[in-house]
Amino acid sequence: MARWVVRFGYEGSSYGGWARQPGRRTIEGALLRGLARPGSSSTVRPETLEVASRTDRGVSARANALTIESRLDGPALLRVLNGTSPEMWFTDAAPVPDGFRVRRARRRVYRYFESDWGRSLERTRAAAQLFCGEVDVRSFGRRLTNGPPVRRPIEAVEVRTEPDGWTIEVRAPSFVWGMVRKIVAALREVDAGRLELGTLAAALRGEGRTTLPLAEPEPLVLWEVDYPITWTVHWTGPNRRQRAAAQEGYSSSRARVRLLRELS
Numbered sequence: 001m002a003r004w005v006v007r008f009g010y011e012g013s014s015y016g017g018w019a020r021q022p023g024r025r026t027i028e029g030a031l032l033r034g035l036a037r038p039g040s041s042s043t044v045r046p047e048t049l050e051v052a053s054r055t056d057r058g059v060s061a062r063a064n065a066l067t068i069e070s071r072l073d074g075p076a077l078l079r080v081l082n083g084t085s086p087e088m089w090f091t092d093a094a095p096v097p098d099g100f101r102v103r104r105a106r107r108r109v110y111r112y113f114e115s116d117w118g119r120s121l122e123r124t125r126a127a128a129q130l131f132c133g134e135v136d137v138r139s140f141g142r143r144l145t146n147g148p149p150v151r152r153p154i155e156a157v158e159v160r161t162e163p164d165g166w167t168i169e170v171r172a173p174s175f176v177w178g179m180v181r182k183i184v185a186a187l188r189e190v191d192a193g194r195l196e197l198g199t200l201a202a203a204l205r206g207e208g209r210t211t212l213p214l215a216e217p218e219p220l221v222l223w224e225v226d227y228p229i230t231w232t233v234h235w236t237g238p239n240r241r242q243r244a245a246a247q248e249g250y251s252s253s254r255a256r257v258r259l260l261r262e263l264s
Helices: 027-035 074-081 121-128 179-192 197-205 240-263
Strands: 002-010 044-051 060-070 088-095 107-114 133-136 151-154 156-162 165-172 220-226
Touching: 002 074, 027 044, 027 074, 027 088, 060 074, 074 088, 107 179, 121 156, 121 165, 121 179, 121 197, 133 197, 151 165, 156 179, 165 179, 179 197, 179 220
Parallel strands: 060 220
Antiparallel strands: 002 060, 002 088, 044 060, 107 165, 107 220, 133 151, 156 165
16 A cells, blocks of 8 residues: 555534544544445555644644555545545645654644734734744643743744735644634734733743633634645546535625624
């Protein structure tokens, strides 16, 4: 069997997170059930499935990544994977050696789609600029203890204006649990005047901690997982079920946006 890395995405509101759990529809569970279909299990080894990022409930992905072993060639493997669930799509693949580990990505990029109603772009960008370099993430992760500083590199946090609001992009090699949602919450707290820039800067330096809520998961998208590889096999979809699911999701989201605009 050959080992493959596959780039894939999903609409996260349909799933209760990545990890399979009894009685809950999850991304891993849907994948494993799909790969257990007659004919699939003889050509793809589900037990070799590994993923780059285990996203939380409600978080979507444009380009997460997984590794798996299969007897199929690249195009056939993508066809099989794209039959697992209409809310998932598998877009690219490349063969990798046995020693390749999908969690050792060069970079992960998240985007959070945020409303700009009543917000200050200047204050929010001033807070975002503090998140650069080696920072203490104890205030920006879940279930981190009060021990010594836990340092992680952050490449950048950028706030971009769009016609329908802001896009907050966070780039780093890796993240602790809940980190992007806590960063978004910190930007909100500074904008609202509940968190001083000096207090935020001190927490990032490791000079104490600050308590932050978690921003909502649904606007968060894992946008890219970057590796020093070339994707050699590409998707030719969407298939009929994926197209129908996408059209339904687009129509419902468009109606929701129109409704909320009336309230503004």
